[in-house]
Amino acid sequence: MAFSRMTGALAQGLIASSLLVSTSATAQETGRTMTSASPESEIAALRAQVAALEAQLATLSARLDGLQASQAEVPAPPVPPAAPAAPSAGAAAPQISFAGAPQVRQAGGWSFKPFGRLNIDAGLTDLPEALGRSDGFGSEMRRMRLGVEGEIPGGFGYKAEVDFTGGAAELTDAYVTYRDGGLTLTAGQHNNFQGMEELTSSRWSTFIERAAFTDAFGFERRLGLSAQYSTGDLLFQAGVFTDNVEDLPAKNWSMDARAVYAPKLGETQLHFGASVHRADLEAGSTVRYRQRPLVHFTSERPLATPNIAASRQFGGGVEAALLSGRWHANAEAFWQNVTVPGLAADPTFFGGFVEVGYYLTNGDSRGYRSGKWERTRPARGVDAGGPGAWQINLRYDYLDLVDAGITGGQQDGYLASLVWVPTTYTRLTVNYGHLEYSDAAFALPGGSRKWNADVLGIRGQVDF
Template sequence: MGLAGGVPVAAFAADAQRGAAQADGPTREEMVSQLAEMRAQMAAMARRIDQLQAEVAGHAGAAGATPVAATAPASAPVAAPAPVTASAKAETPVVIEWKGAPKFETSDGWSFKVGGRINLDTGYSSSPAVGAPDEGFGSEMRRLRLRVEGTVPGGFGYKVETDIASSSAEITDAYLNYTDHGLTITAGQQNNFQGLEELSSSLNTSFIERAAFTDAFAFERRVGLSAAYHKGALLVQGGVFTDNAEDLPGKNYSLDTRLVFMPRIGKTQLHFGGSFHYTDLNGEDDTLRYRQRPFEHFTSTRYLDTGTFSASAERGIGLESAVIAGPFHASAEGYWQKVVRPGLADPTFFGGSFELGYFLTKGDHRGYKNGVFDRVKPAHPVGEGGIGAIQVNLRYDYLDLTDAGIVGGTQKGYEASLIWTQTDYTRLMFNYGHLDYTDAAYATASGSRAYGVDVFAVRAQLDF
């Protein structure tokens, strides 16, 4: 007997019986199939966890992290960890910060920075001397320097700086150093250790030019090997040097040492130091010549000049002191340069300076770091709602190049400066100097070699 749709009654009964069985739950065969499928999925998950764990171990291994092994059900097969590919290895992030120019640095000790400076000078000099070739207006690109510097893992550092202000490039700094627990060893073209103002960067001096004796006695960078130890308020420096890189090859050598005590009492920074310099002249022409410009560099006229004289060695002793107390600072230096002349009297020449300075803007003071004057950072710079830092300075500058039959002349300089530091990296400097000469290299129309010279100069400065 059939139904109206043509379906046999027996088939309909079988379907009804299977439907009733499914309503009561899955059959044994279906349960076995589902469990097998679930076990396969769990095994795949375990293999993926192991792979991810291996990748995490590759990133954390450099930091000493120990990965925790993933576990899977005992019944699930565990696949071997997948190999770590090159793309999964740890990469040290590069931090970029701005310090006048971009500085790139990593946490493992690498760093790299490009920088430089521009000093553009102009001014006017007036003198009663006859035949002084560069009286009147003058100007020059005093410095135009480019540099690269940075650090290398292991405590190493480097710096290469070139001055391209003149027609040919000149190396100023080119050295490699190593620092460990306050000890720094430096090899290459570098500053030797001849006084506070000489070692302070030209970016941070309170006058356009340093005191006259630093140039007259030919203080300059030289190629050599040096060591410096700094701990607390004590700084000890020393080294063995040859000539400046521009004068090599050569046979001269020098020894330089400097000792500085720089205690800080409350907010007052004190500085006391001394230096010793010895040069042995071993060139084919063992001669020296000391001379000096009038206050500024844009003129080539030297009113003080010993002329060329024979010598076998020179010995220099310097004393230095300074104090920075809020907006006020003072510094004083003296330097005695003795020349050894076999068979002749040994002359001793002397130079020294004393200066006072004061900031007219609130919150500003002179910078100081590691035994030298450092950057002035205006408390209220231009561009941030302020007018920058305004500083006034006075200096007495003395130089005597006459002794033991050598007549190079004597200078007494009375100098003033006004400095407007707009930002950490820009300055305008206005300088005036009156210099009284005795035994000058040039004479007046009446034949006198005792007279005064007036110089006014301006510098625009940028560094990065």
């Protein structure tokens, strides 16, 4: 269209110029011939020139119309795409960091991180041949978990984790949190508060399985609502729970509480704690306490009570730990009382352990935070040309399931472990256990229920 306007103006200019030139020439010619021509002849000549100019104007106008029509048929050139708008000054791009797995954070308070772990176990169990029980080599995929966790603006957070071992997906953690200063509220499936050994992640334990009493007494994650408050060296935890989500619907419910005092004495971290647990069971419930010999890949349970009709469980525990440089030590004890309708005396079962550990590599130490053990980060990992972190541990593990006429056996376990942490997110654990049983669930041919077992367990682990 701009080109059409330009050509139209050019044509009009040419017509005007032609008219001026023609008029000037006529005037000059008229001036020269005025003296010899009559007025009538001059007027006729002017009229002829005007007619000729009108014809020229009509011809130019027709050409101009044709030029405009042909230009209208030419497609307009494509408009280049607009450049993407630059983000405004207030909308910061998400930040991505990497610590075992990618973590995405946004300035507004959102965050998202995937995580997971893989535990592969193998080893040997050696039971007395006369028992005729299944022993020898065993192996299993102990854990194969994937999950996500993060934060939500306003002080909220979330975590969800699924375990895929055993050919089925089983929900482990699934909860939301709200934090305000030292207060944390948690709703969903999560650990209740039954001691340091139970709350410490299996990723960072010194033995491939926890102390015998934690499994025997049925400690597990449950659906509930809890609160935690931390101030200085003090930590308080309490909650109300029902059963594990895999066992719902159910009418069982429990109350749990734990208190921790964790002062530092110079460079030494101290830890003292106590916990209490009460569970009311629905009518007709039974409980049974039993335990494997150290490793999970065997199905044999030398310790086992019969099914016990129960209306209530009441438990209490104490715990203590010390962390100083390469050294650590910890101990726990837990009493589990069962209310049995119709029984003259309610049985109380007991379990506990004492452990000491030492890092062979300079600069390495066990992690500790918020009342539980945490990750070991090698001072010189193999990825940096070092040996990784090497640790040795000794443990005495005791469990007594005999009381008030109920016989489930007793265990004296003497355990040793060697832990190698080549990098922050890899781990190899070798365990040996010598287990002495009395009143065991299995009897020798002569009727004796007192015998020994030896166990070797190896775990390879990677987590992120």
